Amino acid sequence: MQVFDLGSTGTTAGLITARNAGLVACQRCGQVHAIGTAYCKRCEGRLQSRDTQSLQKVWAWLIAGIIAYFPANIYPMLLTNTLVEHSESTIIGGAVDLMHHGAIGIALIVLFASVVIPIGKFGAIIYLALSVQSKSARNPHERHKAYELVEFIGRWSMIDVFVVAILSAMVQLNTVATINPGIAALSFALSVIFTMLSAQSFDSRLIWDADKP
Amino acid sequence: MSQSLPPLDDLVACHHCDTLHVAQDLPDRARAYCQRCGSVMMTTQSTAIARVLSLAITAFVLLIAAISFPFLALDAKGLHNTTSVIDAVLAFNEGYAFPLAVAVAFFIIIIPLTRLGALIYALGPLARDKPAHAGAKRAFGLAEQLRPWSMAEIFIVGVTVALIKVAGLAAVTIGPAFWAFAGVVIVTVLKDQMICRYSIWEALEQQPD
Numbered sequence: 001m002q003v004f005d006l007g008s009t010g011t012t013a014g015l016i017t018a019r020n021a022g023l024v025a026c027q028r029c030g031q032v033h034a035i036g037t038a039y040c041k042r043c044e045g046r047l048q049s050r051d052t053q054s055l056q057k058v059w060a061w062l063i064a065g066i067i068a069y070f071p072a073n074i075y076p077m078l079l080t081n082t083l084v085e086h087s088e089s090t091i092i093g094g095a096v097d098l099m100h101h102g103a104i105g106i107a108l109i110v111l112f113a114s115v116v117i118p119i120g121k122f123g124a125i126i127y128l129a130l131s132v133q134s135k136s137a138r139n140p141h142e143r144h145k146a147y148e149l150v151e152f153i154g155r156w157s158m159i160d161v162f163v164v165a166i167l168s169a170m171v172q173l174n175t176v177a178t179i180n181p182g183i184a185a186l187s188f189a190l191s192v193i194f195t196m197l198s199a200q201s202f203d204s205r206l207i208w209d210a211d212k213p
Numbered sequence: 214m215s216q217s218l219p220p221l222d223d224l225v226a227c228h229h230c231d232t233l234h235v236a237q238d239l240p241d242r243a244r245a246y247c248q249r250c251g252s253v254m255m256t257t258q259s260t261a262i263a264r265v266l267s268l269a270i271t272a273f274v275l276l277i278a279a280i281s282f283p284f285l286a287l288d289a290k291g292l293h294n295t296t297s298v299i300d301a302v303l304a305f306n307e308g309y310a311f312p313l314a315v316a317v318a319f320f321i322i323i324i325p326l327t328r329l330g331a332l333i334y335a336l337g338p339l340a341r342d343k344p345a346h347a348g349a350k351r352a353f354g355l356a357e358q359l360r361p362w363s364m365a366e367i368f369i370v371g372v373t374v375a376l377i378k379v380a381g382l383a384a385v386t387i388g389p390a391f392w393a394f395a396g397v398v399i400v401t402v403l404k405d406q407m408i409c410r411y412s413i414w415e416a417l418e419q420q421p422d
Contacts, residue, residue, distance in 0.1 A: 015248055015249050016232070018233050023221070025226030025227075025228075028414070030225040030226055030228060030236075030410075031221075032221045032225070032226050032233065042418040043350050043417070043418070045354060097378075098378065101377075101378075103377050106377050109370075109374065110374060140250075141251075144229065144230070144250045151361070154361075155361055155367060159367055159374065160371075161313070161371075163371045163374045165301045165302070165371075166285075166301050166371060167378060169296045169302075170294065170300075170375065170379065171294075171379060171382070173292040176289055177382060186312065189313055196361060196362075204230065205229070205230055207230070208230035208232070208249065
């Protein structure tokens with residue numbers, strides 16, 4: 001693939017944004033309109049120069065996500081019944097079990113997807129929201145990367161929920177062994193969904209506004 | 214200030230940071246990035262729409278196969294249990310876990326099928342140089358909006374983890390649907406890499422509504 005530079009507008013004064021130029025751009029298709037236009041003429045999407053309620057929505061979904069994350073870790077994720085025993089395992093407990101089975105790589109994937117990613121995501125979103133609120137102009141490139149990473153990686157936390165779904169569907173062998181989902185599966189799925197909504201509510205253009213007066 | 218700018222239709226703004234650029238025709242197999250934040254703004258491939266469409270149709274057929282054939286079979290102490298993707302969804306159908314069954318059904322079956330269906334509906338006529346169907350723009354917008362919620366590839370990784378968890382407990386056989394699902398994942402990744410939103414919107418715009 002060849003890398004190609006699009007000509008920028010305002011070559012002498014540096015790059016300008018649609019808003020600085022008194023225009024509004026469509027976030028879906030890139031078409032530019034005069035400010036105040038309500039719907040995009042190309043893709044018929046709704047136009048908004050900046051989402052003024054972005055941060056409110058980000059905080060609301062984020063707090064919901066953090067609240068749901070606690071029961072997800074405290075309550076059991078899997079209920080296992082075999083002929084001889086009944087056991088309940090939490091997210092962390094399940095990963096530790098995997099380690100005892102010798103599947104250290106898989107245990108690390110599970111730990112990464114259900115502990116490191118969610119907590120890292122909470123931290124990253126808090127950092128992004130606070131930096132936009134304080135109108136910080138520092139390292140926009142790093143913050144933009146953080147935003148893209150959060151958007152990309154957030155969905156992967158769903159792995160554990162799917163593992164529980166597959167195990168519960170597969171291991172239904174009457175009295176010999178059954179596996180059923182615990183309440184934590186529901187709270188964990190909710191936590192992931194809320195955090196994804198929080199990241200989606202974040203208007204990344206706000207990161208870049210601070211370096212322009 | 215706007216007097217000095219080129220006509221609005223020649224401009225394109227970065228959807229991530231709002232920076233204005235002048236759109237131009239790219240040479241084949243080129244990729245254009247935003248000058249400020251580095252997001253991909255356009256990619257070109259003269260046959261892109263036809264290829265995206267054919268990949269979408271492939272993924273759609275594979276997904277139907279993945280849903281209907283047995284996915285995994287489990288044997289332990291003389292007992293046998295075959296699981297399809299639908300069973301994985303229905304695993305949550307009791308009591309408080311019911312909402313979870315609905316969510317899993319959406320993430321791995323309904324949303325991927327809707328996305329692919331909408332894409333085929335929007336791009337089908339374009340690939341044959343015919344006028345687009347009514348609502349093609351809305352269909353493509355929907356396919357784009359649902360993108361983060363379509364989780365087939367995550368489901369496949371989940372299956373792998375689950376297989377290792379039960380490996381000690383019972384013998385697991387992989388069914389045809391597993392391979393179909395893996396195919397869906399690969400084809401979807403290829404398709405999403407190839408798609409250029411800008412040129413598809415442009416192609417849809419030139420259609421009489």
